[in-house]
Amino acid sequence: MFDMFDMFNEEKKDEQSEEVSSPVPTATYSPTGNFFSISIGGSVLISEKPDVAKIAKFSESINNLAREGYKFALVVGGGKACRNYQAAAKALGANNSFLDEIGIKVTRVNASLLTQTIDSAYPTVLTNVSRVPEIVEGGKIPILGGLLPGITTDAVATLVAEKMNGTFINLSNVDGVYSADPKRSKTAKFYPELSYERLISIIQVAETKPGQNVVLDLPASLILKRSKIKGIFLNGDDLTNFESAVRGGEFHGTLVTEEISEAEATTTGKRIPRKKVEIYEGEEEDEEPPNEHNINF
Numbered sequence: 006m007f008d009m010f011d012m013f014n015e016e017k018k019d020e021q022s023e024e025v026s027s028p029v030p031t032a033t034y035s036p037t038g039n040f041f042s043i044s045i046g047g048s049v050l051i052s053e054k055p056d057v058a059k060i061a062k063f064s065e066s067i068n069n070l071a072r073e074g075y076k077f078a079l080v081v082g083g084g085k086a087c088r089n090y091q092a093a094a095k096a097l098g099a100n101n102s103f104l105d106e107i108g109i110k111v112t113r114v115n116a117s118l119l120t121q122t123i124d125s126a127y128p129t130v131l132t133n134v135s136r137v138p139e140i141v142e143g144g145k146i147p148i149l150g151g152l153l154p155g156i157t158t159d160a161v162a163t164l165v166a167e168k169m170n171g172t173f174i175n176l177s178n179v180d181g182v183y184s185a186d187p188k189r190s191k192t193a194k195f196y197p198e199l200s201y202e203r204l205i206s207i208i209q210v211a212e213t214k215p216g217q218n219v220v221l222d223l224p225a226s227l228i229l230k231r232s233k234i235k236g237i238f239l240n241g242d243d244l245t246n247f248e249s250a251v252r253g254g255e256f257h258g259t260l261v262t263e264e265i266s267e268a269e270a271t272t273t274g275k276r277i278p279r280k281k282v283e284i285y286e287g288e289e290e291d292e293e294p295p296n297e298h299n300i301n302f
């Protein structure tokens with residue numbers, strides 16, 4: 006997926022921190038049924054141009070899981086190619102509505118590539134969610150890009166998860182949700198688990214603008230919350246981890262649910278014990294409470 010930290014000012018960069026210690030918490034959860042709405046970021050599969058090897062590997066993973074009986078819808082993002090088009094359009098005077106429209110077109114072109122590699126793909130990229138249930142019931146995997154201006158492909162995937170009463174999985178180029186950009190801040194905390202409210206409060210620091218992304222846009226997070234959809238945030242380059250999450254096994258990533266657990270309590274001050282979630286405490290020095298200026302995951 007994109008660099009989801011672009012939207013934050015350079016001045017927020019912690020120049021002193023080159024690296025953050027790699028957190029290795031794992032979490033488990035109970036999937037909701039066997040349907041998964043997967044939002045795969047453009048920057049995972051398509052950077053400047055489509056990465057054929059990555060598309061093939063991701064498709065193989067989906068094909069294997071589908072043979073095991075898991076059901077999917079796939080929503081593909083824009084990636085760098087999309088941003089390039091949007092930057093060009095902006096330079097030529099296009100407004101935000103047009104930038105979104107061009108973004109939607111690129112995501113659909115990206116999505117169309119998967120129709121060629123997913124064994125049971127529905128052959129055309131869907132432009133609305135209404136036919137998703139019948140396509141899934143027919144044994145096919147619906148594939149989508151963007152739907153309408155003002156949202157992102159993550160929101161599209163949450164709408165699909167909601168329609169199907171399934172689980173939402175976000176595959177991006179980071180391991181999950183952090184309190185700050187882990188590449189820039191040595192005090193960035195990794196969240197193995199978050200409540201909807203906490204996720205929303207983190208997201209609210211960012212505006213929704215064409216071509217810019219946080220880990221999830223606000224509409225997507227509100228859809229997760231209103232229908233209590235389980236959300237899982239994973240690194241799209243680790244397909245073994247992804248497959249484990251789909252199978253209900255342990256995974257390294259962030260689980261967003263209704264409950265506030267001990268994992269989240271490390272930053273909220275609340276403390277409700279919960280089993281099976283290891284907690285990454287982050288580094289202790291100079292840690293400020295998350296706020297508009299240091300939450301930039």
Ligand code: UTP
Pocket residue numbers: 006007008045046047048081082083084085087088104105106107108109112150151152153154155156157158159161214215216217218
């Ligand atoms: P995304 O931002 O969803 O793609 O869509 P992505 O891959 O997750 O993000 P990057 O590009 O890797 O950072 C790309 C753009 O397409 C438009 C938005 O402008 C969005 O930033 N879009 C996408 C919409 O306007 N509506 C949609 O439903 C989807």
